[in-house]
Amino acid sequence: MHEKNDSGDFTTLGLSATTLQAVDRAGYTQPTPVQSGVIPRAIAGVDVLGQAQTGTGKTASFVLPILELLTRSPGRGHGVRALVLVPTRELAVQVRDEFEKLAAGSNLRCVAVYGGKPIKAQIDKLTKNPEVVVGTPGRVLDHLSRGTLVLGILELVTLDEADRMLDIGFRPDIEKILRRCPQSRQTLLLSATVPPPVAKLATRYMRDPEILDFSTNEISVETIEQFYF
Numbered sequence: 263m264h265e266k267n268d269s270g271d272f273t274t275l276g277l278s279a280t281t282l283q284a285v286d287r288a289g290y291t292q293p294t295p296v297q298s299g300v301i302p303r304a305i306a307g308v309d310v311l312g313q314a315q316t317g318t319g320k321t322a323s324f325v326l327p328i329l330e331l332l333t334r335s336p337g338r339g340h341g342v343r344a345l346v347l348v349p350t351r352e353l354a355v356q357v358r359d360e361f362e363k364l365a366a367g368s369n370l371r372c373v374a375v376y377g378g379k380p381i382k383a384q385i386d387k388l389t390k391n392p393e394v395v396v397g398t399p400g401r402v403l404d405h406l407s408r409g410t411l412v413l414g415i416l417e418l419v420t421l422d423e424a425d426r427m428l429d430i431g432f433r434p435d436i437e438k439i440l441r442r443c444p445q446s447r448q449t450l451l452l453s454a455t456v457p458p459p460v461a462k463l464a465t466r467y468m469r470d471p472e473i474l475d476f477s478t479n480e481i482s483v484e485t486i487e488q489f490y491f
Contacts (some may be wrong), residue, residue, distance in 0.1 A: 264308060264463070265273060270445050271291065272285050272290065272291075272293055272295065272297075273291060274298075274360040275297070275298065275301045275302050275305075275330070276302050276305055276306070277301070277326065277330055278304070278333060278334060279334060280333045281326060281329055281330050281333060283293075283474075284364045284365065284366070284367075284368075284377060284439070285328060285364070285367060286324070287367070288363050288364055290322065293319070294318055294319035294320045294323075295313045295318070295438055295476055296312060296319050296320050296322075296323045296474075296476045297319050297322055297323045297326070298449070299323075299425075299474045299476065300311065300320075300324065300327075300452075300474060301326055301327055303450075303472055303474075304323075304324065304327035304364060304450055305327045305330045305331070305441075305442075307448055308448075308471075308472050309448060309449045309468040309469050309470065309471040309472065310449070310451070310471060310472050310474060311451045311453070311456070311464050311468065311471045311472070311473045311474075312451070312452050312453075312474045312476060313448070313453060313454070313455070313456050313473075313474070313475045313477050314452055314453075314454065314476040314477070315454050315476075315477065316423075316454065318322075318476060320358045320422070320452050321356065321357055321362060321422070322364070323452070324420045324422070324450050324452065324453050325357065325360050325364055327334055327363065327418070327450070328346075328361070328394060328418060328420070329343045329361070329364055329365055329370070331343065331344065331417060331418055331427070332344070332370055332393050332394075333368070333370075337469050340391040340412065341391060341412060341413075341415045341416075341470050342391075342392065342393065342394070342395050342412070342413060342415070342416055343392060343393050343413060343415060343416060343417045343418065344393065344394045344416070344417065344419070344420070345394075345396075345397075345404065345416055345417045345418075345419045345420070345439075345443070346394070346395070346396040346397075346419075346420045346422060347378055347398070347399055347419070347420070347421050347422065347427065347439065348397070348398065348422045348423060349396060349398065349422075349423050349427045349430055349432065350376075350398065350426075351374075351376035351377065351378060351379075351428040352452045353422065353423065354374040354375070354376045354397055354398060355374055355376075355457055357374070357396045357422065357432050358372050358373070358374040358396050360471070361394060361396070370393050370394070370448060371390065371391075371392035371393060371394070372392055372393070372394040372395070372396060373387045373388060373392040373394070373395050374395075374396045374397060375388075375395060375396070375398075375401045375402060375405060375411075376395035376398045376401050377398060377400055377401050379485060381404070381405075383410065384401075384405070385410045388405065388410050389410075393468075395411060397428060399432040399435035399436050400432070400435055402435075403435045403438055403439055406427040406438075406442055407457070413442055413443050413444070414444070415444075415448055416427075416443050416444055417444075417446075417448065418449075418450070418451050418470065419440070419443055419446045419447055419448075419450070420449075420452070421436065421449070421450070421451045421452065421453075421463075422450070422452050423452065423453065423454065424451050424452065424460050424463065425453045425454055425455045425456070425457060426454075426462050428459050428460060428463070433459065433463070436463070437463075437466075437467075440467045448459040449467060449468045449469070449471070451463075451464055451468065451471070454477075456473075
């Protein structure tokens with residue numbers, strides 16, 4: 263997963279000693295280009311749109327900044343501080359497992375919510391005030407409607423595989439969810455491609471996002487105007 267590259271090691275990315283210990287425990291040694299590009303900007307609080315394929319280490323590129331956020335500051339109370347939206351239940355489980363692997367030994371909790379499973383078990387887990395929720399847009403919106411998920415103190419939202427979510431038809435749900443997030447939140451968006459619908463979503467719901475293109479060997483940084491037009 264983490265192939266060798268010339269981007270240094272994880273100690274150069276601005277991660278705290280606590281997070282670096284988590285990286286070491288997970289057995290990660292060399293950051294991928296996606297991780298080297300996204301992580302420093304994400305932990306600096308910048309909105310990031312990263313174009314990256316599956317298998318590039320992109321999951322850790324947003325899980326590590328979430329972990330960094332949660333360990334650096336205690337938060338403003340009990341509740342969900344980071345939300346990750348994904349297109350499928352399989353990806354929800356994968357992201358949750360990645361978070362649990364990196365957060366091993368801490369008291370941080372991550373709950374995955376998705377359709378096809380009894381909602382009561384998910385509600386029970388949400389009542390324990392997890393810091394992170396990963397889920398498919400439809401089920402996340404269901405919990406928001408029921409009041410079993412509250413985003414009042416949310417600080418970071420990540421859209422993973424955004425192009426797939428839009429292809430599936432999740433755009434209305436995604437927009438409803440984003441409108442219920444605090445305006446002060448940080449937003450990360452990862453997508454294998456950035457067609458006009460994804461660029462439009464970024465323009466509407468992200469604040470001056472920095473565009474990182476990992477679809478080629480060279481990392482390029484563009485403005486949303488350059489990317490969209």
